[in-house]
Amino acid sequence: xxxxxxxxxxxxxxxxxxxxxxxxxxxxxxxxxxxxxxxxxxxxxxxxxxxxxxxxxxxxxxxxxxxxxxxxxxxxxxxxxxxxxxxxxxxxxxxxxxxxxxxxxxxxxxxxxxxxxxxxxxxxxxxxxxxxxxxxxxxxxxxxxxxxxxxxxxxxxxxxxxxxxxxxxxxxxxxxxxxxxxxxxxxxxxxxxxxxxxxxxxxxxxxxxxxxxxxxxxxxxxxxxxxxxxxxxxxxxxxxxxxxxxxxxxxxxxxxxxxxxxxxxxxxxxxxxxxxxxxxxxxxxxxxxxxxxxxxxxxxxxxxxxxxxxxxxxxxxxxxxxxxxxxxxxxxxxxxxxxxxxxxxxxxxx
Amino acid sequence: xxxxxxxxxxxxxxxxxxxxxxxxxxxxxxxxxxxxxxxxxxxxxxxxxxxxxxxxxxxxxxxxxxxxxxxxxxxxxxxxxxxxxxxxxxxxxxxxxxxxxxxxxxxxxxxxxxxxxxxxxxxxxxxxxxxxxxxxxxxxxxxxxxxxxxxxxxxxxxxxxxxxxxxxxxxxxxxxxxxxxxxxxxxxxxxxxxxxxxxxxxxxxxxxxxxxxxxxxxxxxxxxxxxxxxxxxxxxxxxxxxxxxxxxxxxxxxxxxxxxxxx
Numbered sequence: 001x002x003x004x005x006x007x008x009x010x011x012x013x014x015x016x017x018x019x020x021x022x023x024x025x026x027x028x029x030x031x032x033x034x035x036x037x038x039x040x041x042x043x044x045x046x047x048x049x050x051x052x053x054x055x056x057x058x059x060x061x062x063x064x065x066x067x068x069x070x071x072x073x074x075x076x077x078x079x080x081x082x083x084x085x086x087x088x089x090x091x092x093x094x095x096x097x098x099x100x101x102x103x104x105x106x107x108x109x110x111x112x113x114x115x116x117x118x119x120x121x122x123x124x125x126x127x128x129x130x131x132x133x134x135x136x137x138x139x140x141x142x143x144x145x146x147x148x149x150x151x152x153x154x155x156x157x158x159x160x161x162x163x164x165x166x167x168x169x170x171x172x173x174x175x176x177x178x179x180x181x182x183x184x185x186x187x188x189x190x191x192x193x194x195x196x197x198x199x200x201x202x203x204x205x206x207x208x209x210x211x212x213x214x215x216x217x218x219x220x221x222x223x224x225x226x227x228x229x230x231x232x233x234x235x236x237x238x239x240x241x242x243x244x245x246x247x248x249x250x251x252x253x254x255x256x257x258x259x260x261x262x263x264x265x266x267x268x269x270x271x272x273x274x275x276x277x278x279x280x281x282x283x284x285x286x287x288x289x290x291x292x293x294x295x296x297x298x299x300x301x302x303x304x305x306x307x308x309x310x311x312x313x314x315x316x317x318x319x320x321x322x323x324x325x326x327x328x329x330x331x332x333x334x335x336x337x338x339x340x341x342x343x344x345x346x347x348x349x350x
Numbered sequence: 351x352x353x354x355x356x357x358x359x360x361x362x363x364x365x366x367x368x369x370x371x372x373x374x375x376x377x378x379x380x381x382x383x384x385x386x387x388x389x390x391x392x393x394x395x396x397x398x399x400x401x402x403x404x405x406x407x408x409x410x411x412x413x414x415x416x417x418x419x420x421x422x423x424x425x426x427x428x429x430x431x432x433x434x435x436x437x438x439x440x441x442x443x444x445x446x447x448x449x450x451x452x453x454x455x456x457x458x459x460x461x462x463x464x465x466x467x468x469x470x471x472x473x474x475x476x477x478x479x480x481x482x483x484x485x486x487x488x489x490x491x492x493x494x495x496x497x498x499x500x501x502x503x504x505x506x507x508x509x510x511x512x513x514x515x516x517x518x519x520x521x522x523x524x525x526x527x528x529x530x531x532x533x534x535x536x537x538x539x540x541x542x543x544x545x546x547x548x549x550x551x552x553x554x555x556x557x558x559x560x561x562x563x564x565x566x567x568x569x570x571x572x573x574x575x576x577x578x579x580x581x582x583x584x585x586x587x588x589x590x591x592x593x594x595x596x597x598x599x600x601x602x603x604x605x606x607x608x609x610x611x612x613x
Contacts, residue, residue, distance in 0.1 A: 081516070089513060090535070
């Protein structure tokens with residue numbers, strides 16, 4: 001089952017012109033600056049706004065097709081949405097909120113409550129079933145909104161900035177929760193975010209939307225290695241590694257360890273900006289705590305910079321000047337030493 | 351009072367005080383004029399009881415009709431763009447400023463036995479609205495409905511419509527969205543609109559007496575009884591006025607939160 005979106009529509013000052021696909025079991029992050037048209041696109045898929053020209057389909061089932069004048073109403077689409085401010089119904093309890101979609105789809109009160117209770121338990125809020133949304137924290141509201149959207153067993157899950165309303169401390173834990181729920185969800189997930197960390201931590205692929213146009217699409221690895229626009233390079237062109245933190249060290253899942261300045265415990269995400277990685281011919285001396293041998297995999301020219309993809313432990317991308325490439329004699333297959341200062345490594349609990 | 355703040359001028363205070371007294375003195379006069387000793391007897395006289403019963407029936411019916419017809423109308427005005435919408439809104443608001451007696455004359459020309467619609471109602475169904483309790487309810491609804499529509503339309507416009515979108519994205523059809531999300535969220539304004547239209551219907555005089563006449567037990571509501579008794583039995587008129595005053599006070603206190611704010 002694949003969600004296929006292709007649409008052209010005018011959104012305020014913006015000409016939205018976008019095509020992409022999301023496969024079953026896949027999480028695609030729609031990322032871009034504010035006002036790029038991300039949320040509008042999500043609303044098109046949900047059926048909350050029309051399109052002038054375009055087609056949205058789920059395998060053979062057309063949700064919108066301007067050429068045939070087809071439009072399936074939002075309530076008839078197999079789509080679940082987690083809205084930015086969650087929009088939990090303030091007059092209904094947590095249980096009634098989660099049961100709302102089931103009741104609306106004609107499931108009996110008793111059965112709807114049973115299914116809703118199971119979902120509330122699954123997101124760890126069993127003791128809040130009778131609470132009103134105003135009694136919940138931001139993170140709890142997010143989990144209720146997710147349970148409400150998933151309870152109707154949709155084929156497509158839409159998430160609009162699901163973590164943006166949370167404070168930094170709650171974010172990491174909620175992101176981890178969300179990740180485990182998304183892994184279990186077997187439909188297509190489209191995640192709108194402006195935070196690269198959300199995209200990197202949650203998505204399999206990213207679609208970058210700038211001023212209504214897709215400027216780049218691909219797997220996280222591809223986009224990180226070869227960002228095509230300055231925005232993508234700045235936002236997503238980072239090395240994100242997964243590992244297990246223990247004090248000032250993170251043991252990476254892909255091999256190797258990195259030293260970090262701020263201690264972290266347990267599952268962690270490690271972020272290294274390519275421009276923080278320096279390359280050397282011989283084993284370097286100096287204060288950099290992270291030093292490892294690597295092989296140059298590929299070189300990509302980005303303006304007057306070169307992005308060097310290295311394989312080693314860990315595999316990272318380094319960004320150097322064209323001058324440095326000539327001086328070091330960097331070619332594919334060349335052996336180099338890479339270094340990163342511990343203070344340039346950011347580690348997040350994941 | 352905070353010290354150091356600029357004091358308002360004496361003239362300002364004096365003029366404002368006159369305005370306040372202008373409202374307060376008639377109330378005091380009413381209280382002083384009341385025959386408190388015979389109040390219970392005056393209110394339990396058969397004419398008074400009959401007028402109160404009729405008023406209660408008619409104003410409650412008018413409020414119910416306002417909900418039944420006003421809710422769909424308010425929803426259309428707030429949510430659907432259709433040609434002539436502002437014209438329709440103006441038409442609905444007209445009874446708010448129209449002199450009630452003119453409303454009564456207009457109702458007569460439409461619903462009397464020889465009226466535009468009334469002639470057919472009489473010929474086909476033998477239905478006569480003038481000089482009937484139904485006519486009283488009709489006249490009261492005419493003046494009360496705008497209060498309900500205006501209040502509820504404002505409530506619909508100010509609510510966060512994204513809740514409705516969330517509901518429809520969860521699979522709720524439009525009527526379910528209205529019943530389970532929209533209506534609960536605007537319930538306070540629906541209650542306020544109902545109370546306002548009920549109070550307006552209760553006090554209705556001009557349109558009622560013009561259209562439905564002044565027949566004890568059938569169309570003689572409280573305000574009509576007050577007017578009639580003022581000549582023959584002023585004590586009863588004052589007693590009934592006190593009843594209407596008390597009801598008005600209860601309405602004001604009940605809606606205080608909404609209208610007078612928390613200050």
